[in-house]
Amino acid sequence: MVEKQLTRERTSSWSWILQAFTGALLLVLLGLHMVVQHFVVEGGLRDYQQVVEYLSNPFVFLLEVMFLIIVTWHALLGVRAILFDLGLQPATERKVTAILSIVGVITIAYGIWLSATIVAQGA
Amino acid sequence: MKLNLKIYRYKPGSEPHYDTFPVDVPETANVLDAIERAWDDLDRTIMFRHACHHASCGSCGLLVNDQEKLPCVTPVKDYGEGATLKIDPMRNMPVITDLAVDASPIYQRMALIGLPIIRDAETLRADGKEPLPEGLEAFRRFENCLECGLCLSACPVMATDPQFLGPLTLAAAERLLAEPRGVDIERIYRLVDDEHGVWRCHSSFECTEACPYEVYPGEAIMRLKRKVGLRKIKQFFGGA
Amino acid sequence: MEVKPKPVQRKPLEWFNLKGKRVGFWAYVVMRLSAVGLVLYLFLHLVILSQLAVGPAAWDNFVALAKSPAVLLLDVVLIIGILAHGLNGIRLTLIGFGLGVPRQKLMLWIGLILTLVFGVLSALAIFAETK
Structure with a gap:
């Protein structure tokens, strides 16, 4: 039994490297996000008007979308790593990867839609 | 007592x-x-x-x-x-x-890597008085491995994942890549560059803590991660 | 008589067996628990932000709620989680690229100290602002 599990087909993996890479980007992006959204704001949270004005700045919009993509990617890679620790069958692993990819795309699409909606409301 | x-x-x-x-x-x-x-x-x-x-x-x-x-x-x-x-x-x-x-999890893992510990009495070289074999910058001490399996017992990843190569195999792979002696290194890279190979290690260093003979498998896995990772990145950008 | 070995129990939470474990394992446990917490927070955060699309009143109601002491305390927990995860993440990335491996345990303690120092500082900053 042990032997069959061990002699599974081995395939090249980028997940750890990507996790480290997105993690390193998050140090910068999450840092900027925290500073601009919470630390420099009176009271720690922007009111509606402030959010709209702020997000209408194209550079900030881009920064927040980048943050959204990287943080989602990092989070779902982490969930995937925790699930892969369970020693799943290769077919189940492929399903996990596919489902998490879909969740990631939906999450990022929702985030971009939300940001765009807020900017549009302000215009 | x-x-x-x-x-x-x-x-x-x-x-x-x-x-x-x-x-x-x-x-x-x-x-x-x-x-x-x-x-x-x-x-x-x-x-x-x-x-x-x-x-x-x-x-x-x-x-x-x-x-x-x-x-x-x-x-x-x-x-x-x-x-x-x-x-x-x-x-x-x-x-x-x-x-x-049943100690077969130990021996099956050693068999995967090709049982690389074939040198005689190398532990005596730790004093640095004799020249190191070509390709080694430092004495790695993998020759000390007893194949006792305590690292496999201590590893938290092994607790849930029977497909994980484990500290013992990965440390042996690192030693082998440092001094291949004619072994097919592509096969070793293929074996360890896998979700359940070197990338599955979460660096808890329980294997190093458990090892009774200063093989330091956790540290060896980190060197292996570096070696495999940098090679992949180089190849991705078109390097050899 | 047929001898059947007792197979290995591989329950999903078997990794969370704390018996006899040492400091490196605790770093791994903290990493994982903060990871799960932060993933849940991420999705909660994204759901709450939908109030912005509902309109000014909905969002400003949430802002009022977010300034209650209970939520601010959760903010401190969140910041400590981010610090612990991020600082240990730096350690794991460095040693994973073979940097500072012999000093991995020292890095672990430095990460812990910085987490506590910045955690306390941020708690002071957050609660100072409510006064």
């Missing part, structure tokens, strides 16, 4: 439980001596694996108070007069009976 040994008991077909054996051993005794005393005087059905009694065969590995130990070189003094020592079989391996485990 008086001790209580609370020994894990399992006989096929019955429920696992603990039996406690009071033993009296000399202060200079090791835990394996105490177990043998219990077996000698109190219960001839206690099953445990042992041979050399001096940390060179690697067959007696077990848990003392939930930590991986080679009982043949673990002094009872470490636990003190009157202590109760909880003795369990190694984790992450099937239990045949009592303290004796």
